[in-house]
Amino acid sequence: MRYGSRLIVQLDLLEYNYREIKKHFPDQQVLFMVKADAYGHGLVPISRFAHLELGIKEFGTASLGEALKLREELPKEAFDIYVFSDIQVDLELHRDVYLNRRIIPVLTNFNDLEIILNSSDFKYFPLCLKFNTGMNRLGFFYDKVQEVIDLLKKKGRHEIEHLMTHYSSSSLSMSGNKRNTEQAQRFQEIKEMITQQGITIKKTSIANSGSIEQNSGHSETHIRPGLIMYGPSSLLPKMREDSLVQTKVISQLESYVIDVFPITKGTPIGYGATPCPDNGQIVIMALGYGDGFSTNYQNVQFEINGVMGKIVGRVNMDMSQVLVPSDLKIKRGDPIIVWNHERDSLARFCEQTNTIPYEVLCRITPRVPRIYQLK
Known part of the structure; x- marks a missing residue:
């Protein structure tokens, strides 16, 4: 868990x-x-x-x-x-x-x-x-x-x-x-x-x-x-503007920074030694395919602390590597929101992975606890 x-x-x-x-x-x-x-x-x-x-x-x-x-x-x-x-x-x-x-x-x-x-x-x-x-x-x-x-x-x-x-x-x-x-x-x-x-x-x-x-x-x-x-x-996607029922995504996938370190372009990352595509910082995020965070999510971008981060290298069983800019202020323990409650947030994630929200949501394994809130 x-x-x-x-x-x-x-x-x-x-x-x-x-x-x-x-x-x-x-x-x-x-x-x-x-x-x-x-x-x-x-x-x-x-x-x-x-x-x-x-x-x-x-x-x-x-x-x-x-x-x-x-x-x-x-x-x-x-x-x-x-x-x-x-x-x-x-x-x-x-x-x-x-x-x-x-x-x-x-x-x-x-x-x-x-x-x-x-x-x-x-x-x-x-x-x-x-x-x-x-x-x-x-x-x-x-x-x-x-x-x-x-x-x-x-x-x-x-x-x-x-x-x-x-x-x-x-x-x-x-x-x-x-x-x-x-x-x-x-x-x-x-x-x-x-x-x-x-x-x-x-x-x-x-x-x-x-x-x-x-x-x-x-x-x-x-x-x-x-x-x-x-x-x-x-x-x-081409039909979504015609949706008459404007709902909100009830789930928000959260993780955190296990570690963070500077990296230079070309440095090998993780299994398979994938070359890092640019200079920056590598954020080690506590989500991997053991959590339903698929290896297909490599190269997906999402927002971290107000800037776009990119998943680089292979997604591991227990963690993923996210490349962020060198000047981003980020530290161990900082929270990460992969998608939030707005429709567009999860939709962008799905479009980048060439999959559908049904599959992304159903993939999340029991190792990721569901926390129920009522505001």
Whole structure:
């Protein structure tokens, strides 16, 4: 466990982001995506605050293990948990968990659907079905809608608890991108086919973070914010100025100076003896790939004490080398902020590393403690 390096998580900013989203979606309920340890921010603390302070009553995970952990850590709280991908309803032990722990698997194929429908134990269990309208990942295929309807009616099921699909390209224009408009149209057609044949749909959702940022998803009962709740935009850089939901990054990655010394251009640095690109000072920072600070971060620049520092040489397991100007006043123990709560700070970091905020946040390992604050 680190002591000087930490991820500060501002819970008041999570509330700010939620309120900002609800300003645009006052009539929709929120199914909050907390998979992958709440995108690296801590599954249980984030979910606890979201439920108790924000009133969110539905959460999305990727695996049954995540869902079960959430249920076990908050056993007295009344909220629903959906498992979106790693459901394994073919295992009897897992089916028992779904039945007894108020956890709902998102069904995406006929094999899993038939297992649930053929079990008398699941006769009154809520059905959550996901259709593939163009993502081509998980979901019942668009041309199989009638088969799904026939199977439900054959088994005496006349209600779907939650019907959903997932956009593949919501980082692009919701109105101008053909794939997005086709998926939206297909989902409306699926809903009409189902309801016209006597099956009730209680809840529907299609809007993920990118579509929420573009104020799309008002035709459904629910929205499913993921990244946007944690602050970063999921839109491509050229689209971000069109984001209607102006959130703040709830996390701030902090470290400190282990050591600092002068260096001249050409001096070899660290593993591989990378030549130093310029004269200056080398700051040894207490973050390495053992903390999720990837070797891909070499040459990334970020602000240290008001000037730009640059990661030089290979990122080590436990530390990194940052080149700063010779005249910068800096000493051992000084704090370092890799990114702060402003969207642009993390966005610049991601653009330089040619990666996405999802990956940067999820990479941060448990060795970096999450410190929760509420202002």
